[in-house]
Amino acid sequence: MNFVIIVAAGTGSRMNSDLPKQFLDLNGVPVIMHTIDHFHQSPVISEIILVISKEMEQFWTDLCLKQHYRTPVHLAFGGDTRFASVKNGLEYIQKNFELAANDYIAVHDGARPIVSSSLIARAFRGAYEHQAIVLAQKSIESVRTGNSTSNNAVDRNQVWLVQTPQVFQAELLTRAYCQKEDPLFTDDASVVEKLGNRIAIVEGDAKNIKITYPQDLQIAQFYLNLIKK
Ligand code: CTP
Numbered sequence: 001m002n003f004v005i006i007v008a009a010g011t012g013s014r015m016n017s018d019l020p021k022q023f024l025d026l027n028g029v030p031v032i033m034h035t036i037d038h039f040h041q042s043p044v045i046s047e048i049i050l051v052i053s054k055e056m057e058q059f060w061t062d063l064c065l066k067q068h069y070r071t072p073v074h075l076a077f078g079g080d081t082r083f084a085s086v087k088n089g090l091e092y093i094q095k096n097f098e099l100a101a102n103d104y105i106a107v108h109d110g111a112r113p114i115v116s117s118s119l120i121a122r123a124f125r126g127a128y129e130h131q132a133i134v135l136a137q138k139s140i141e142s143v144r145t146g147n148s149t150s151n152n153a154v155d156r157n158q159v160w161l162v163q164t165p166q167v168f169q170a171e172l173l174t175r176a177y178c179q180k181e182d183p184l185f186t187d188d189a190s191v192v193e194k195l196g197n198r199i200a201i202v203e204g205d206a207k208n209i210k211i212t213y214p215q216d217l218q219i220a221q222f223y224l225n226l227i228k229k
């Protein structure tokens, strides 16, 4: 079985909006509905676990009613960090499903609504081969590392900008999340890597942006319209 945990329990502090960014409108539909629909349409996905914050539960239920949206999702509740939210999603899977050696789990940011069926399929194909993969793109910018007064150039061909979905053999991901705890983890590959595992890179897509700042909603709208054409 192939699972996806969609994490959507953040507050979106950089977006500066009262409503968390994953619930903001994008072409007439909340961002998170776009995200879920891509996984719903993907033939490789068996189960969708949506992680939202407990405070948004009623909002979510009302939203589904309002949108006449029968969500094909299991609901789990998030924590204070992305790490805690993914961990809760994994615990939901472990409680409700019997995991097998050929099961895979993808983790995806709810705030990435431009993911596609083909990108999801490519990510899973990579995971079947390598057990632990991230989608990523080479940096198009020149890169420096350090602080504002002391820094050095880095070869940008060695720099990868990481996206989601990230896909892992199920037991590997659950073991990593059980054994490693660090509030600074910003993605799942970092957790699995801490266990001593190699991460393979699968080509991502520049359109697969994470909505972070207000202008990103306009960029996402542009990409959605481009894809529809
Ligand atoms: N996320 C989550 N639980 C948290 C924090 C983040 O489920 N406690 C989710 C977000 O909802 C988002 C994804 O993880 O879909 C990526 O995180 P990010 O873009 O950092 O979102 P936020 O943490 O909500 O935004 P910000 O960092 O600007 O506060």
Ligand code: MG
Pocket: 010
């Ligand atoms: Mg965050």
